[in-house]
Amino acid sequence: MSVPEDTTTKSAPIPSPALVAKKKATTSVAPQADYSSEDFAAAEKFGRLGENGTVYVSDNGTEREIGQFPDAGNEDPLKLFARRYLDLKAKVELFAARLSSSNIKTREIDESLKNLDEETKEPAVVGDIQALRTRLEELRGIAATKKAQLAEEHKKAVEEAIAKRTEIVEKAEAIVAGLGDSTNWRNTAADFKKLFTDWQEHQRKDARIDKPAADALWKRFSSARSDFNGARRTWAKARDAQRDGARSEKEAIISEAEALSTSTEWAQTSHAFNQLMDRWKAAGRVGRSEDDALWARFRGAADVFFNARQADRDQMGVEEKDNLVKKEALLVKAEALVPVSTEEEARSARAALGGIQDEWDQIGRVPREDLRRIEDRLSNVEKQIKSVEEAAWTQKDPETDARKSSFETQLEAQLAELDAKIAAEADPSKKKALETEKATKQQWLSAVK
Numbered sequence: 001m002s003v004p005e006d007t008t009t010k011s012a013p014i015p016s017p018a019l020v021a022k023k024k025a026t027t028s029v030a031p032q033a034d035y036s037s038e039d040f041a042a043a044e045k046f047g048r049l050g051e052n053g054t055v056y057v058s059d060n061g062t063e064r065e066i067g068q069f070p071d072a073g074n075e076d077p078l079k080l081f082a083r084r085y086l087d088l089k090a091k092v093e094l095f096a097a098r099l100s101s102s103n104i105k106t107r108e109i110d111e112s113l114k115n116l117d118e119e120t121k122e123p124a125v126v127g128d129i130q131a132l133r134t135r136l137e138e139l140r141g142i143a144a145t146k147k148a149q150l151a152e153e154h155k156k157a158v159e160e161a162i163a164k165r166t167e168i169v170e171k172a173e174a175i176v177a178g179l180g181d182s183t184n185w186r187n188t189a190a191d192f193k194k195l196f197t198d199w200q201e202h203q204r205k206d207a208r209i210d211k212p213a214a215d216a217l218w219k220r221f222s223s224a225r226s227d228f229n230g231a232r233r234t235w236a237k238a239r240d241a242q243r244d245g246a247r248s249e250k251e252a253i254i255s256e257a258e259a260l261s262t263s264t265e266w267a268q269t270s271h272a273f274n275q276l277m278d279r280w281k282a283a284g285r286v287g288r289s290e291d292d293a294l295w296a297r298f299r300g301a302a303d304v305f306f307n308a309r310q311a312d313r314d315q316m317g318v319e320e321k322d323n324l325v326k327k328e329a330l331l332v333k334a335e336a337l338v339p340v341s342t343e344e345e346a347r348s349a350r351a352a353l354g355g356i357q358d359e360w361d362q363i364g365r366v367p368r369e370d371l372r373r374i375e376d377r378l379s380n381v382e383k384q385i386k387s388v389e390e391a392a393w394t395q396k397d398p399e400t401d402a403r404k405s406s407f408e409t410q411l412e413a414q415l416a417e418l419d420a421k422i423a424a425e426a427d428p429s430k431k432k433a434l435e436t437e438k439a440t441k442q443q444w445l446s447a448v449k
Contacts, residue, residue, distance in 0.1 A: 035086045043082035047126030055081055059122070059129045066124040078126055085127030088119060092132055096139050099146050106150050109143045157207035164202050165209070165217045168195050172224035179231050192228055195221075242284055249283040250294045257301035266309045273302055317367070324366040324374070330356050331377050338384040339439055341446045343392035349385045380436065387444050411445040 048056045053069035055077050069077045095112050098104050113136075120132050172195050175188060199221060209217075253276050260276075263269040280298065285291055334356050337349040357378075366374065418438040425431040 035083070039086055040079055040082050043085045043125075043127035044078045046085075046128055047078045047081060049078055053077060055126065057081070057126050057129070064122070066126070081124065081126035085123070085125035085129070085132075088123055088125055089127065089132055091119070092116060092135055092139065096135075096142070099139065099142050104146070104150075106147050106154075109147055109150075113140060113143060154207060158209055161202060161206035161209050162213060162217070164206060165199065165214075165221075168199050168202070169217055169220045169224065171195055172221055172228070176224050176227045176231070179228070183235070185232055185235055188228075189232065192225065196225070243286045246284040247286045247290070247294070250280065250286065250298070253280055253283070254294065254297050254301065257298050261301040261304035262308075263305060264308070264312070266312065269305060270309065273305065276302075316365075320365050320367045323363045324370050326363050327360060327366060327374050330360055330363075331374060334378055334381045338381055339443055340385060340388050341443060343388065346385050346388040346392065350389070353382060353385060384440055384443060387440055391444055391446075408445065411441055415441055415445065 046058045048058075048063070050056055054065055055067040055069065056063050057066050066081060067077065095116060098112070099109070116136055120129065120136055123129060172192065175191060175195075179188075257273065257276055260269050260272055276298075286294060334353060337352055340346045340349050360378065415438060418434055418441070422431055422434045422438065425434060
């Protein structure tokens with residue numbers, strides 16, 4: 001069997017059928033490496049090339065045949081098998097390096113040990129095979145420690161995973177326990193969705209939990225999730241029923257508002273619209289977009305009425321101002337009738353004032369803020385005329401003769417007091433009122449004399 005010329009860069013020669021029958025299969029891939037001449041020399045000490053190209057290795061004091069190369073030519077068969085030994089040794093040291101890695105798994109350790117046990121049992125290599133077995137035993141102890149460490153780390157990781165999922169479950173159960181009339185279902189549903197996303201994330205990234213524990217936690221979470229969804233469906237059903245009722249009530253309110261929108265009974269209809277507004281607020285919500293549309297219809301009917309009422313008020317304001325001008329003109333005529341001092345003058349003034357009052361009543365309303373002022377002025381004219389009339393009647397009454405002198409004295413005293421108050425008063429409006437009162441009492445005094 002021929003061997004390739006360049007054994008440093010090409011594959012090793014194909015062994016004889018006898019060697020294939022003896023050789024154990026390996027499951028590891030030999031590492032590619034360059035070795036020193038010292039490495040080869042140290043390994044070749046454990047091999048011997050016999051007759052007909054047969055290669056032997058000394059394995060723990062026993063020599064055994066590992067290959068036959070009768071036509072090896074210039075290639076050194078011992079070097080080929082020494083390379084295989086060095087490759088196997090490199091595998092063992094690679095495993096040693098992996099044992100110090102943080103990402104090695106227990107399964108990898110077990111599979112590597114199993115493969116290396118097979119490969120070092122009766123390997124077709126030239127080198128210190130027993131030293132490899134000894135090194136492998138040393139690594140077996142290190143591997144046991146590493147597996148114990150990994151087991152502890154896995155235990156903690158599982159405990160952490162259980163704790164995280166338990167926290168998610170407890171949050172879900174707390175949400176369900178806190179459901180009530182004040183629940184914001186949109187926000188709460190978002191919270192529940194996030195909890196489910198967190199659960200999936202932990203399930204994907206955290207340590208695998210034993211099936212019984214995982215099933216128990218999932219059962220709790222799934223139960224809380226089902227309770228939440230059931231409560232949400234119940235709420236949605238009640239909400240829809242409430243919205244149906246609110247929709248019907250608001251449609252009825254809109255119909256009533258549209259019927260009232262053309263009314264000209266301003267006070268009565270304004271009160272009716274206020275009552276409709278109270279009913280609207282008590283009806284509840286239908287849904288934002290639909291509520292806005294319903295409100296626009298109701299507001300439209302109300303605007304028709306209130307705009308008409310405002311237009312009427314604006315028109316009435318113009319008329320009231322016109323009426324004020326007319327009544328102030330009548331006041332000028334009425335106030336020109338006084339003062340009067342005799343019964344005849346009073347009678348004539350009374351007749352003229354009656355005509356003014358009739359015309360006054362026919363004119364109509366004036367602005368509210370001016371009503372008291374002009375009514376008081378007209379009333380003051382009537383009082384002055386009435387005082388003279390009463391004084392004339394009193395003079396004709398025999399029973400008043402006895403009191404006449406005393407009344408005159410009182411009036412004179414009151415006039416003197418008014419003179420003093422007028423002289424001392426600085427406020428023009430108050431002074432005018434005192435002067436009006438003085439004029440009235442002077443008329444009384446003239447009437448009783």
